Structure formats: structure tokens, C-alpha cells
């Protein structure tokens with residue numbers, strides 16, 4: 001079965017991470033499938049809302065680390081950037097249902113969702129520094145803005161997980177429910193939205209986002225350039241090597 005499942009019903013497109021044996025980590029092929037699904041959802045008048053969901057035990061372990069090494073994103077047309085631009089510019093409502101770990105892009109993609117529901121086992125983390133990398137998905141702009149600078153600095157510099165209640169407190173999460181209920185709750189909310197006039201949903205989202213889109217896309221480009229360069233540098237090589245060899249990284253000389 002495919003690693004990304006897409007299903008549309010009653011105006012709601014649901015995109016499901018389906019790679020449980022690798023903790024729903026995301027390969028270039030999965031980004032490409034999600035970018036295509038999001039583009040299709042944008043173009044299809046029958047789709048009014050998109051929901052991202054994982055499993056009750058894990059949302060996503062972020063980018064597939066082996067894939068990072070074998071086919072790092074090099075151009076703006078790389079699947080990961082296509083996916084990120086797709087969600088950052090998506091006009092209709094985006095909802096995420098998050099249970100268990102949401103690592104790296106598993107967390108940063110949530111800045112581009114309009115509603116986020118979390119299981120009480122959700123653990124959000126942006127461990128870019130610990131991987132010798134830098135933030136992506138405009139999280140270096142959107143996390144300080146949403147959390148406040150010091151809380152964002154803690155999340156982005158320390159890279160440690162923060163949990164559902166803290167995520168709700170900083171405004172990343174709308175509501176916390178039991179993990180077995182999070183996907184169902186998100187679906188129910190999506191169906192409520194899908195029954196509303198799409199023209200009003202789109203206008204309201206556009207008005208709330210204001211003229212922000214250009215700044216977000218610009219920050220993504222800026223981050224993307226640093227990220228691409230840092231992927232090839234010694235700190236990231238050491239971090240990824242350590243992950244593959246199941247040992248602690250040694251940054252003492254970097």
C-alpha cells in the first residue's frame with residue numbers, strides 16, 4: 001500500500017501518512033505525492049477542506065534521514081519545497097490531526113494549517129540544530145511570531161519535544177483530545193467547515209493572513225538555501241551518521 005493515502009469524501013480530502021514501520025518519516029516520493037494531492041485539492045471545486053493525519057501512535061518522524069543523505073533537496077522544484085509552497089499558499093482550510101511525535105516538518109507544517117487538533121500523547125519537536133541544520137518551512141519567522149521569541153528560541157535552539165498542553169498554550173494547537181479520537185474529531189470539524197460557503201472560508205482565510213504570504217515564501221527560500229548548504233556540511237553528516245549507526249553524535253570539533 002502507498003506511503004501516502006488520499007481520500008476525498010463529502011468535500012473533505014484526507015491525506016494520511018501511512019509508513020508506520022518507519023514512523024511515518026517522509027521521503028521525496030511522499031512529498032511529491034502530497035504536493036500533487038494539495039495541488040489537486042486547490043484546483044478541484046469538490047474539495048473544500050484538507051485534513052492531514054497520521055496514526056494514533058505517531059504523526060510523523062519528519063524527513064526520512066536516509067533520503068536526506070541520498071537525495072537531498074537541491075532546487076526550489078524539489079518535492080519538499082513544492083509541498084511547502086503548496087500548503088503555504090493554499091486558499092481553503094487546512095486541518096491537522098496530530099497524535100504521538102511530530103518531528104521536524106511534522107511540526108513546522110502545522111504553522112501552515114488553520115486548525116490543529118492534538119492527541120494528549122502528542123510531542124512536537126523541531127530538532128534542526130541537533131541535526132546540524134537550520135529551521136525550514138518559515139518556522140524561523142512563524143514560531144517566534146506565534147510563541148513569542150524566547151519560547152520559540154527554546155523550541156528551535158534546544159530542539160527538545162514540547163507536549164500537547166504546552167503546544168495549546170503557545171497557540172499551535174486548538175484542542176487536545178484522546179489520541180484515539182483525534183482523527184475523528186478533525187474529520188468532524190472538517191465536515192462542519194465543508195458545509196459552509198467556500199467563498200466565505202477562502203475570503204476569511206485570505207483576510208486573516210493579510211499580506212503575509214510574500215514574507216513567508218521569502219523566508220522559506222532563505223531557509224531553504226541555508227538548509228541545502230548545511231545538509232552537505234560536517235555537522236549534518238555527523239548527526240545523520242550517528243542516527244544511522246544508532247549512536248550519539250559528537251559535535252565537539254564542530
Ligand code: COA
Nearest residue numbers: 021022023025061062063064065066101103104105127131
Ligand atoms: N528517517 C528514517 N528512518 C526513521 C526516521 C527518520 N526520520 N525516524 C524513525 N525511523 C526509523 C528508525 O530508523 C527505525 O527503523 P528500523 O526499525 O529499520 O531500525 C524505525 O523507524 C523505528 O524508529 P525508532 O527510533 O526505533 O522508534 P521510536 O518509537 O523509538 O522513536 C521517534 C520514534 C520518532 C522519536 C524517533 O524515531 C526519532 O527521533 N526519529 C528521528 C526524527 C528526526 O530526527 N527526524 C528528522 C527531522 S528533520
